[in-house]
Amino acid sequence: MSPRKSIDESDARDRILAAAAEVFASVGFTGARVDDIAERAGINKAMLYYHVGDKERLYAAVLIKTVERGLATLTESTAKAQTPSAKLQCVLDAFADLGTSNPHLIPIMLREVASGGATLPDEMLVRMAGVFRLVQQVLGEGVEEGVFRPTDPLLTHVSLVGSIMFLVASQPIRARLGKIAGVNTQHSLRELADHTGNLFLKGLEVEPQPKRRKK
Amino acid sequence: MSPRKSIDESDARDRILAAAAEVFASVGFTGARVDDIAERAGINKAMLYYHVGDKERLYAAVLIKTVERGLATLTESTAKAQTPSAKLQCVLDAFADLGTSNPHLIPIMLREVASGGATLPDEMLVRMAGVFRLVQQVLGEGVEEGVFRPTDPLLTHVSLVGSIMFLVASQPIRARLGKIAGVNTQHSLRELADHTGNLFLKGLEVEPQPKRRKK
DNA sequence: CCTAACTTACTAACCAGTTGGTTAAAACAA
């Protein structure tokens, strides 16, 4: 099939996608330079076109690959958890972990949201819907078991995911903000996920029986 | 002073800033074309340089003007509210209102977060710190009055703001997502703010009986 | 000698920023 192999199987394509993810994440689609991506991948621009295609194809490929990995981690980790609360916390942990395991997905998604998802391919939407369905099911289980109060699942999902993604991505800005406001800004990803979990799990709890403090 | 006046005082500059806000919001800084902005403002590109300066100055001017308006609305509306809970809900309402009153700020801020705020001028950070201080104070009052449990104010602030901004900005994507997942996605800005308020206010409530999660 | 993998060198378009002007209101001079 292939007369001349690279160092290993489809090494070039992987390196291209990795480099592209990095660049797209930090400067966005229009800000990204194909030459720059090629150089970081240690190849020539023409080879990038040979292996992947044009800039849009490259972007789509990065998106799909990146969300695929995220979705896999997500389903895997939530499967282990038992209670709905634990599962929800797992979702948050998994998103926070993207901060290290897959640090390019979050900035890319934030940009997509900012532009109304104009360039989001349907392929991507389907995978995002997969994430939503997972959360929706967890929320549904919680309501059924009487531990969560019923809420609009889509809004709750988006709040949850938006909150944790925003927290993770805002780290550099939080650092500058904290300096101005004089507060601590050094938080681990775990702390971010725990904080969000505390707020949301408590926010979703059914009203406890004793001491009804009406609001 | 000015031999020839436009239709009214500094009309051109305002039109330029309005057009620029629109374009920067939808395609970002690098995606924005100066010619495009000029055309939308109904003037020539050279006039844009004459009135405002180069692309970076233009961007900074848009940022400052936009956040200035947002901050004004925010302080005004929270001042009216009495209880910490009501004040917090006011903050959410004010952010949600940005969706209509100032629809470009949220996408622009999401992009800034995505890029780590690399292009955020200090002038802008100072104003963001102003918003934070306001929220921090509301949270502090709530804790003092015994209605909020103590949390990290910066993280709570960012969660809150991130959540509502994400909800507002994600509307187009939610619409596509809802179509795939078969759920309702038509929510008014008020519904978004109320949903977030419900979750967070309940999440911040003091425990009726200590049932501590971890951390 | 065929073909996947790779390269160099190009081009066509794009785009931020500039140049070198025009216009007309207004301030000034006689």
Next chain:
DNA sequence: TTGTTTTAACCAACTGGTTAGTAAGTTAGG
């Protein structure tokens, strides 16, 4: 009043650097 100068406001056309994408040829494994 009337001619002269100044200046804010405006523009078409250009410049020069950049960048997505391509063409045409090279190398080496099978």
